[in-house]
Amino acid sequence: MSGLPAQTTVLIVGAGPTGLTLGISLRQQGVDCIIIDTLPAPLPWSRALGLHARTLEIFDALGVLDAVTARSLILKAVHVYGERGPLFSLDLTSLDAPHPHVLSCPQAEVELCLAARFTALGGMLIRGCELLDFRQSAAGVQARVRWAEAEHQLGAALMVGCDGASSRVRQILGISFDGVRYADHFLLADVDIDWPLARDATHGFLLAEGALIALPMPQGWRLVINQGAHDDLQPMPDLTPFRRRLALCLGEAPPLGEARWLSRFSIHRRLAGRYRSNRVLLAGDACHIQSPLGAQGMNTGIGDAFNLGWKLALYLRGIGGGALLDSYEQERRPVARQMLTAVDVLSRSSFTRTAPLRGVRDTVLRMVGNRPGFSSRLLRRASQLDIHYSGSPLVGASASMVTQRRPAGPAPGARVPDALLSPVGEGPPVRLHGCLREARFQLLIQLPPHPDHATVLTLYALATRLPEDFDGLLGVQVIAAGEWPAELQDLTRSAFILWQDSQGAFQARFGEGGHLWLVRPDGHLAYRAPLADADHLLMWLNAALRRRSNASAASIGSQ
Template structure:
């Protein structure tokens, strides 16, 4: 088996949302990358369909959001019926001080298409029909084996799903349990007398059925637990008939409501979490690292968060600006987020399905009515948006780091999309300047020694964007990471230099970046 000639620094296995987003972030940071996938081409089916505000932010910073909001269904409410009667209308898209973007329903296939287009603009095409069969690593790199050859790379990232070959090759465990045995799914064309800006759910005893509006004329996703006695090998017509029966029983809708099945599937809800996100030069992201219930629409968004967090860290390491220890902070920051998502989505699933008579009584009489309360609605919406994700008190924002003020974000918190001014006086917004860049927020537009310090550690001009908040309320300086989380705040250039030196721990001299240099696109 021969080696392919390659100048690849990173091989990404898996061309789903996580792998594509990671590749976009790495390539925009000037890192040579290849994306391989065992499939023969892009999947046309919807699979995941919830894009939370955090997921939209990530795609926007990658330059891949484009027209997805216009092509999506904007969800304004979740209507929950108990025993056939509407009992709660949870407002899911209201604008709050924290959340300024709507929740979107859009096919995963559409998200992947936009990410592939962005990656192509950055000079990389997905290599279809290339399944990772094995991977061997040493201290210098990873040999990735395919049926038709092998490639040597500095790093391998497995974004290849729940059955990840990369995870298995790295010897990383994936413990977990089944939450619900089996669900039925179908995307259909149907005449449903339901609002198109709402997710509709019906609960009756231990049964439930959900209807989600999809982009397109009269297109819906139907989902329900498989009725007892349902055959394992259901054909699409049989699966659709089973879902229609559930709709008729619980939603009082005609059995012939669906005109055409566009896609059908069955799945089992599992809760699994990788024992580690990194082993040597092999890392994991997305479903290869965590799988959980789809309730709440957190899966694709959590994977996009993994990708953005890892991209800027791996880019710094791959270009020689940081030591490999920085990659340990990827697991330290992202694995607790996945643990919380697994916990919350599993609890939501058990609450919705109602595993015992007592659980169903509590659901119907307490939890569902509570969803009508404005405070509860705001708390649920803000949590599901993922904009409350914080890395405060993590390895890059230890408790010992002074916060200086109780006002504004603390180290590790997400920084809001502030109105800012560039050094040439033109207006902009913070998140628009974070496309694989860091941002240094200064209280004035005049040159500051912190700018030179940040650029010396993080790269040449262009890697660190200097901005001034349009409404500077303090004299503090803020260094914002490419994923929009606050890295450091303070007033002392010396303190900033110390923080960067400690955090990056670079073992090479900035400027002698990569063994195989690649200019930023």
């Protein structure tokens, strides 16, 4: 690199999974951005491991899923054992999702794949670059950084702090990071083990003396144990505590290879007081940290970035103003709060040493294991497929839909389910999610089995109106119930993408009849209406995607 640019559109601080995901999302939408990171090179340690089903959908949209999968181990189950044997098992393959499993992939490998994709898209990643401070003005953000043994000024329209739990960006903004630290300490070891436990599942042993979590990795296993105040907290840990805990769990400790990584750590549960201060936003661990149980932290940070990327891109095009940026915190902070609560319950129950609490925990786990419906809901929540933004100002429905009781199909704010569709004409079936990868809104027009005259008129009116009013911001896809109607053959020459629900998969997930489904760039439903309420959808689109004169300080607000 010949020198540090003086200006960019979005400055991202932190080259972890959150910052890199945000960078890819912005580059896919043509937004100029720079990622800086204090470290001169990526950390070599594995760190976070698990990638859930919703994150795999995001990676598919970002164009990195194949690269990440090639470096991963597929996990299909979770097994939990107590002092008297098995307590609970969870079949990950039972998920109704395109990727019904968890990928075990060391964070270092995830970052490698994301960084390669970001730079391939023209993004600039600058390592060994430390953020010293910054100031905001009506014109943007001016950051002072240290790079190549010199101080530089780097200007941007917006800045996002993805710089981890000790976020320098958050500290400069003076945003609180409230929470607690757990009393227990934890030891982690990445090591080879010669034992019969299945390598396509994670295993948890919950004993009176403490817990042992065993997670398969593409190379070897990760072991995590908890230690109380009475345990030997030597500053330089070795494998002795792991051998003791393994012997308690299995009767005798299996042979262990030399540890590739040994670490002692404490667990915090913390949440940032806010996610935005005018032109500067926070994402990932800069906003929330939690226990590693359940593998929620990295996945939640990636979800933050995927939610934020399209909003920044629209704002920079003069759409939405400060209210659009405000929606990021309104949608994602409740997700983090719920995640922190769930992981806190999981961690405290897993690591408790109190006999009555252990008894209650074991009883609950056995009960959950015997109730498939409850296990299914638990699995969907852990996989982050059930995240929704129902209270967001960016989602809605026509009045006729609001008055219906439990209408079929996804609710506004929910993740749009997947379904197989057949192209009109030649070609194999494709997945709906594959049709939504483009980083813009997509309107799905679901036709009734036998379109009447009013339906035909509505379709042709939309074919004329939508490209004129929302060129470049909105894609339109029409889905016929079965074979493509002969009376709509002229639409095959329109800009619309046409599909046939030949197998009834779309109808099974979205219901029957004619409907309008507006999907956001992040795959969540923005708006739903009957096909007869097309005028209501147009009004909603005009309000949501109306261009403003510019993305000025006046429109950004002062949050």
